[in-house]
Amino acid sequence: MPEGALTAKTVKMCFIGHDRPAAQETLAELKDRYGNHDVEKCDVIVPVGGDGYMLDVLRAHMHTGKPFYGINRGTVGFMMNDARLEELPERIADAEPTIIHPLVMTATTMGGETVTATAINEVSLFRETRQSARIRISVNGKVRMESLTCDGVLLSTPAGSTAYNLSAHGPILPISAQMLALTPISAFRPRRWRGALLPRDASVTFETLESDKRPVSAVADNQEVRDVIRVEARENRDISMTLLFDRGQSLEERVLREQFDY
Incomplete structure (x- = not known):
């Protein structure tokens, strides 16, 4: 032994x-x-x-x-x-x-506050009102989607891929997979976008567009931050x-x- x-x-x-x-x-x-x-x-x-x-x-x-x-x-x-x-x-x-390994989320609010939280399953962004959210998505500093109009979007670990990620029609990831799942929640434009599989060392940045009109909250598992304008999420292998x-x-x-x- x-x-x-x-x-x-x-x-x-x-x-x-x-x-x-x-x-x-x-x-x-x-x-x-x-x-x-x-x-x-x-x-x-x-x-x-x-x-x-x-x-x-x-x-x-x-x-x-x-x-x-x-x-x-x-x-x-x-x-x-x-x-x-x-x-x-x-x-x-x-x-x-x-x-x-968990995700670490760093969220910046409209009021200028910075909040850091840890997620075992996923980091999610959600619209706060009847207005859909508009979110720009960058991966490793490069804009990959200029504007996603949606109810929300999430970044999931393999451990969390069978939870809310699966309910949002995201892919199930084997625990040993060196990947993260980026999954839209009720995407309106582009309507056919189903998300992306990212390497585990990817750093994902979400920027909310028209924040005053379309407020968005960020949630690390069950820890919510309201009225965010920018959210960074990555896996913490430490x-x-x-x-x-x-x-x-x-x-x-x-x-x-x-x-x-x-």
Whole structure:
């Protein structure tokens, strides 16, 4: 076994849970059965909740270097494991790891404020009113689309490609793909543009046109910035997060299955 690998006999777990009753009930059972350790002293962080809660926990603890093993007490649980309490140390020790990297978003508002946020799934721009948004898109400093008239546009990581990106008819990306997905949301002009696949080191800049008339918000996962005029987004390879999944249920396998689900 590689040095530093988790073992069922010695693994120390930090359980944290969403405030929903179902998650809190499971959280209490887990603590009672296996004990609990602080984030600083644990080997693995165990979020109990749904996918949204998992994103919150990842953002809060991404710099710890600790792996994450989610237990699903939400609805979909795409990033989580089944809520079985038995043999949890053994399951964690035998789990399949997946390494993901987040996006960093830098948004500038009409008032001149600069806001930086991190996204595990995607950075999205949305129209704020009944008026469609008009957005100029540049990749690595070169304008690639002078004006996209739309409800919005998003840049997705492979991990997030099966989430909102897929709902917006964007492509599913294998977790190991060295790519990002740029996907329009209800594009009006050009109507037939379906987006682009970009290399993982691409830096994408969105500039809002006619901002006073067509206000736009930017969202990094669920962190919203209103009235933006410029948004830059890129992958941050300096941050690595390890997600653990039960054997045979890896994130790579789930993404592959999603492509054949109809």
